[in-house]
Amino acid sequence: MLDFTSTFNKYETLVQGVEKSVKQIRESHPEGIRCIRQCSDCCYAVFDLSLIESVYINYHFYQSLDKEKQEQVLERAEGADRKFYRIKRQLHKMMVQQNKKEEEALQLMAAERVRCPFLNESDLCDLYESRPVTCRVYGVPTAIQGAGHTCGKSGFKEGVLYPTINLDRINLRLFGLSEEMLREIGSKEQQLQMRLLPLSTSLLTDYDEAFFGLKLTCSV
Numbered sequence: 001m002l003d004f005t006s007t008f009n010k011y012e013t014l015v016q017g018v019e020k021s022v023k024q025i026r027e028s029h030p031e032g033i034r035c036i037r038q039c040s041d042c043c044y045a046v047f048d049l050s051l052i053e054s055v056y057i058n059y060h061f062y063q064s065l066d067k068e069k070q071e072q073v074l075e076r077a078e079g080a081d082r083k084f085y086r087i088k089r090q091l092h093k094m095m096v097q098q099n100k101k102e103e104e105a106l107q108l109m110a111a112e113r114v115r116c117p118f119l120n121e122s123d124l125c126d127l128y129e130s131r132p133v134t135c136r137v138y139g140v141p142t143a144i145q146g147a148g149h150t151c152g153k154s155g156f157k158e159g160v161l162y163p164t165i166n167l168d169r170i171n172l173r174l175f176g177l178s179e180e181m182l183r184e185i186g187s188k189e190q191q192l193q194m195r196l197l198p199l200s201t202s203l204l205t206d207y208d209e210a211f212f213g214l215k216l217t218c219s220v
Helices: 005-028 051-064 067-096 102-109 133-137 167-184 190-194 199-204
Strands: 142-144 147-149
Touching: 005 051, 005 133, 005 167, 051 067, 051 167, 051 190, 051 199, 067 199, 133 167, 142 167, 167 190
Parallel strands: none
Antiparallel strands: 142 147
């Protein structure tokens, strides 16, 4: 069994830093935070995970949930994955066939909604403690490529300066951790460090030796 302990620890340190920043924004601007239990607006957002987050969430999914709960989540993941595939085909069509700029196409895709496989019947997250960074910062001001973003349900006002979490910097660190993970397990598939996957695909993927190019697979 592959050992990801070292890189997982580094990832958890990054998460702790993100949580600290979110807490500071909550304390300095409580009027802007309108997150409530069972809101679940963020649980329909369309986004991808870096390799380190994909492997981390996959690991904790199988370690934390019982078989019955796993089957329920995986069934939802299969449906979500089909929707993600359709959305990505549409994105590719916009950029290649319709010659839309990447930023414009991504803005259109941001309006898409896909229910997260971890969102259960009670509108609660089945793997809340191990949720991705994107979920953790939802509801506070963030910056991506110099553009500010926040949840439409928040109380943060347009045109006002607020403390902001720089997601570009965090994403660079996630790619770096992905590279470290590949190096530590001895994988030569370094192109994997830049791979981005929906959460649904992350749950349906076997992160074994064959995936990382550590063992040849044979077919008859």
